[in-house]
Amino acid sequence: MRYSNKQILDILRKVKHPDKQQDIVSLGMVDDLKIEGKKISFSLHFKQANDPFISSIKKACIKAIEQGLGDEAEIRGNITERVPEKQQKQKEQGQKDEILLPGVKNIVAIASGKGGVGKSTIAVNAAVAMARKGARVGLIDADIFGPSIPRMFNVEGQRPHVKKVEGQDLITPIVQYGVKLLSIGFFINPEDALVWRGPMATNALRQMIHQGEWDELDYLLVDLPPGTSDVHLTLVQELPVTGAAIVSTPQKVALADAIKGIRMFTQNQIDVPVLGLIENMSWFTPAELPENKYYIFGREGCKKLAEQENIPLLGQIPIVQSIMEGGENGQPVSLDEKSPTGQAFFELGQNLMDAVEQRNKEQGPTKRVHIKNQ
Secondary structure (H helix, E strand, C coil), X not given: CCCCHHHHHHHHCCCECCCCCCECCCCCCEEEEEEECCEEEEEEECCCCCCCCHHHHHHHHHHHHHHHHCXXXXXXXXXXXXXXXXXXXXXXXXXXXXXXXXXXXXXXXXXXXXXXXXXXXXXXXXXXXHHHCCCCXXXXXXXXXXXXHHHHCCCCCCCCEEEEECCEEEEECEEECCEEEEEHHHHCCCCCCCCCCHHHHHHHHHHHHHCECCCCEEEEEEECCCCCCHHHHHHHHHCCCCEEEEEECCCHHHHHHHHHHHHHHHCCCCCCCXXXXXXXXXXXXXXXXXXXXXXXXXXXXXXXXXXXXXXXXXXXXXXXXXXXXXXXXXXXXXXXXXXXXXXXXXXXXXXXXXXXXXXXXXXXXXXXXXXCCC
């Protein structure tokens, strides 16, 4: 069957620009239409290089053509986008600026509004679960003032190797349970108290980001300090963060701080997508009564907040003695995927990866934050 230009254009008239509410043909967006057998190609003109609808319009064109002509029509990969030349150069330069860790596909911040909610426990077990599912995972312990990752991975006392590459010192992460690790805890005595001013803490984070020999990673998790601080701001200024996961417990006092964490990432100046909420200490289950659940911190507080904020609830983790013991002994419970707690973290790890994939389908890459002095 031979397709005609009129046939293709009539199909594309069904595709509307979401913002302008007119079809893309009437808007003059379709150009260079070519038909070579079953292969169909054309260009889409956009006035802005950062038009938020570029991806969705291209997908709508593919769907319309495949529905109108059948799956045998070769359209996938044959739609190009065009923007004004000056903006195209700016876009390409911006893309170069954002490629700071070229081998790292996704950067995920693990944050909490307040301390004591088990954020590091969540970060450690999620990282191990994701690695055991086959993902290439790295973890930065950015909780500069209370680094706990070395103990929780049973690598206290180890020191990363530093090597020279093209005149630059690179730090080779410690690898444990399939996860690449860097923490300020590797460079200090565990008994020493860290009394640092803000610039010292942020410089330590910069070193772990830019001097870490991360190579190829699917996910780089960053375990942030509780609250909002210079460290959080440094992270979003240094790296284009794919998204943030907020950890909280179910009670109202923790949820109030979790909302602050959500607002910090979603404010216009920062604009980092929130991937979802993680509820820790959801209920208490005694070892001798594994079927019983006691909601000692309240029931489903994070679920209600997630619904209120229209974000996913990524997981609910119970209070179980083995989780605490695993952290203390450097044997994360997610190493045992058959245990109930291991299963909970495996589900969390999968949900987190799914949330990143969904975010990447729906939104463009995050930009680094550039804050000008007032």
